[in-house]
Amino acid sequence: MLVSLKWLSQYVDIEGLAPEELAEKITRSGIEVDAVIDRAQGMTNIVVGHVVSKEKHPEADKLNVCQVDVGEESLQQIVCGAPNVDAGQKVIVARPGAKLPGGIKIKKAKLRGQESNGMICSLQELGIEGRLVPKAYAEGIYVLPEDSVPGTDALELLGLRDTVLELGLTPNRSDALSMLGVAYEVAAILSTEVKLPEINYTASAEKAQDKLSLRVEDTAVNPLYAAKVVKNVKVAESPLWLQHYLMAAGVRPHNNVVDITNYILMEYGQPLHAFDYDSLGTGEIVTRHAAEGEKITTLDDQERTLQAHNFVITNGKEPVAVAGVMGGANSEVSDETTTVVIESAYFAGQSVRRTSKDLGLRSDSSARFEKGVDPNRVIPAAERAAQLLSELAGGEVLEGTVLVDELDKTPARVVVSPDFINTRLGMKISLEDMLSILERLQFEVEAANGLLIIDVPTRRQDIKIEEDIVEEIARLFGYDEIPTTLPESGEQVGGLTAYQEKRRIVRNVMEGAGLFQAVTYSLTSAAASQKYALKAEETTKLLMPMSEERSILRQSLIPHLVEAAAYNVARQIDSVALYEIGSVFLGQTAEGLPFEEEHLSLVLTGKWTDNAWQGEKKQVDFFVAKGIVEAVFAKLGLTERVSYVKASVDGLHPGRTAHVLLDGGVVGLIGQLHPAEQKQAGVKETYVAELDLLSILNASTEELVYTPVPRFPAxxxxxxxxxxxxxxxxxxxxxxxxxxxxxxxxxxxxxxxxxxxxxxxxxxxxxxxxxxxxxxxxxxxxxxxxxxxxxxxxxxxxxxxx
Structure with missing residues (x-):
């Protein structure tokens, strides 16, 4: 979210507060400010100019020699290559000595023999992204309004003496996807008031209901639909202030009608859509589910095929918009439009998200509907649009609103005790401070019987449970105010458990031996789920797997480690040594959950030693793998209790496989992959091992006793x-x-x-x-x-x- 401080100041008093200081306060209250952007970018000496005359450059077909009034006694000659420059225009002029973004300095110069005292600028040359520049000026200079005064500060006129805060919003803070939402947040931080826009206009005697009818076929998806009708609209460029507020917010201006809907989207956080009434053709709006295979061409000129669960707005016959996502080209506002229908509606976020995903089409509107809009702003947003159409487009607003309203706008109620809040925060905040914070947030609150009864405004749809109130109190009281304390542990001292210490020892042995740690999926296929398992127990299957290859919880780590080795070998890394410490899932516990058992597994292939300068090479073999396993037991002090017996395991070489026994019980295996398995995996001679780490690390060991160096010979x-x-x-x-x-x-x-x-x-x-x-x-x-x-x-x- 991009927040213009000049725009924000219309709703909340931030005068006298440096942008960096405000950004710091907002960040400390829980919304991170990713960047503080100075729109002026250090530019100087940028003024309004009046092109008095224009003549072709005698030596260059694409250049023009312009005489420009920049508010001085004499005209200034400026050579300009823009295709749209013309006499009579008010333009942006960078005078000699001016600084432009990117370190560009403007000097007096001669272009093909003609003196040039400055530069007539495009918006791009002032640091505005090309995607935000109105299409009419995308390939040339920007033309200012006729009433602009030569010699005055062009940056002030363009709204570039402004600072923009880039907010990094988390998904739960959809309320801050609007200027009013940010204003409420800043007002709470600064303990000041929010000034809401005043909505007033004069409606005509003609009623909107006589001009337009409305039917909603599924109020579960579309519980609220409001339509305003405005006639005698004059489509033209928006006023300069509106265009540059939109550009500051990252939105490209189009015309006054579309810009008003985008302005209110950014102001209220409520998506609107403007239909050309005459293009509707029927005087009717019907919202419904699409027919399977029904088509619509959206505003981006792409034909899209709809599915039966997609929700659309129609003229009673054909779709004219995809609900909550994008309008249709067949009802688009154009220069010939005279009567406009303004739609302001509430669409279920789940429906909008599914449709947006189906069509591969995301928009500012869909993003807001998905996260949830304020149900109490839907109708005021439509009224605000009607007001601006009346003021900025000369429109005549028909009396009344065409409305279907079955939306529950009841605020969420949360009841929480001050003790609950203080216990969760580990501090003591007074009841008065809590009430003050909630009032600053403009939450309706009543203290009764030792409880806070809070009615949360519908704009804050992220506040549902007691812990949400705890978070609000904490962030506005100040996270820095939460005291730092050490745990009261008595005589106990924190540290690793014996199991954790031994696990670290095992990891150190593996990495000391030169193996790299791997982390593989816990989910596998039915065919691989019990392959190489030390214990074959009942498998655990997912109810709704994403694929058959990831549908069952594994009972051995080896299959995925072999896949990792094969992946590396296929990419010409012929010597691979990997290990993994992870869980396998065996049967079920008494609670009906899979029993997790921690295992250690390793895979070795290729060369174990390769010192070319010494002519020394050693391929991995069974005894390398066994030596690593022996090193683990040696470090754990279990060597004397471990033995190895020949074993037969499916998928492993019949003559190079052994079970590892601890106190006579099987706790692991070591072996070479069967030649058929090696061929299938695309690897050469490969050795694997797996140990039941849970049993090994839980095995009791005697205290380590050191013996002196022998004095007598053996x-x-x-x-x-x-x-x-x-x-x-x-x-x-x-x-x-x-x-x-x-x-x-x-x-x-x-x-x-x-x-x-x-x-x-x-x-x-x-x-x-x-x-x-x-x-x-x-x-x-x-x-x-x-x-x-x-x-x-x-x-x-x-x-x-x-």
Missing amino acids: MTRDIALELDRTTTAGEIAEIIKGAGTKLLKDVKVFDVYEGEKMAPGKKSVAFSLTYFDPERTLTDEEVVAAHNKVLKALEAAGAEIR
């Missing part, structure tokens, strides 16, 4: 075992750990061999065993005794020592 023994190919190294490692005495501190696999020297169906696995006692140096005999126990356990398990 001793190692290596064993090479011949095993069946189906026997996993993990199974053998568990046997070794179980048989080892307290001296056995570590077991590691360091070699696996399945070559030609092995018997069919056999493999060789080599382990390194570490023996250590922190209190003394072990003897060879002690290590041999402990190691023999391990060898016997392995032989009993069927392992052959090589």
Whole structure:
């Protein structure tokens, strides 16, 4: 919303208040001022000129040599290239020494041998956007009214000695989409009064009802329709003050009739439309739903096809306007128009929004209807338009208003206690201050039985509940006045929960390992909803999904991470390492809601190491993924309680997949995507992992105890075992750990061999065993005794020592 302070001053006293100071007060009260715009833009020495004569430039066909009266003793010669310059015109002249927007300075010059003492200006050269300049002057200079006095300040005449505030309105503050709405806001801030326009005119003896009939077929969509009839209208240019108020508000002037409707749109916030009475042809207005496939050509000369739920204004036969959105070209006011029908109506915002969206057509009118107009301004806006048509277009207003009115204009009532307000704000505002603020807002209020009974004006349709009143009190009392206090927590100190701390540890591990965090959709398709799920529970489906691809809540993070990896690979990023911490949704809680369980998932593809200058390259493999998972458990202090077992999971490689066990229960999986899945996704060898973070982070851990650096040496023994190919190294490692005495501190696999020297169906696995006692140096005999126990356990398990 663009607010001209010169225009605003007609309704509220802001004299003596600097624009920047007013902008600061408005911003602090809750409506942000995005910009303070000086329309003069530092321009100087811009005056009114009178073109006394015009002659063709002897050396240039497109230039004219003009003798211009600028209020001095002698005429000034100015060379001008505008196609519409002519003798007798009053024009805008930038004198030598003048400054124009963009840092342009005007100097005396010679153009093709002819002296030029200044420049005759267009509005664009004064910094006015081309889209706001009247079409008649879009390609040339601007012509001032004949009564303009040469030598006087052109900027003052054009209304450019003005400041415009650009308001960044939130959707709930539709009341401030009008000058009167802003005036009420400023008056409340400054504790002053609002001066409403005085509406008075002399109506003719002829009655509007004799000239026009009206029928509304659906009062739910159109509960109020008012029409004024004005005859003997003379369509012409608007007065200069009206044109420049509109341009300051970002509206292009057209003619006096259209400009009056736009002026009242900006003044009252009430959309109006002017019909050419003779073009209606029937003397009748009927508002109704459109017929399916019915067509109308709107004012932008576009033919539009309507649907049955679109609402239209008709002449009883065909549409002449799309209700609340835009008028039709078949009833447009033209230079030949003599009788005008002014429409002021209330249309349901939902209907206007749907129609606007259907047609891909938004307008200032539709924006206001969608957000809600003041029902008590509909008829006054029509009367104001009739007054201005009488004053500015010489119109004769017919007596009465053609009216259908079934609109409820009852103000909303909100009852709230002062204690409720103070409790919500955490401060103590006196009852007198509350009453003062509400009276400044011009809310009718009564204090009774410890309550405030408030009748909210219909212009403030955003005020519905107690909390809305709290907000109004707070913003006008001053957000800066709300005291800052620390929470009264007693002995408690704020901080992260143990779960939150562990989650941060996990995130740090992931990012320390070089993975990037991803955030993917919680909604997925039916086919992917349970893919790779650690627990397959009942799925949760949306009642009204936007698409089948986003219709069910996920039970695994992996599918969308694979999609993210594939997206990157398709764009020539061949090495991808992503992780996500997010919720999966499993079954239902006792309250009927899906149970959320936080998971950690990762996806790896491409190179893990690529140091070209060292000739070092390493592709991602199963053990890279497993190493990252192991790092998580190591940081959480759970390594000793975690094991890995071979697993079979649909969509993962049958020989490179493992379940992760914590205290014997499955809490995750690691694996390579099945080759078929990789091909479908368009990726090469890709590894994934997923962990049930909720279970892992809630697992109890013992307090971390640090041990000193060993003073005594450890001793190692290596064993090479011949095993069946189906026997996993993990199974053998568990046997070794179980048989080892307290001296056995570590077991590691360091070699696996399945070559030609092995018997069919056999493999060789080599382990390194570490023996250590922190209190003394072990003897060879002690290590041999402990190691023999391990060898016997392995032989009993069927392992052959090589």
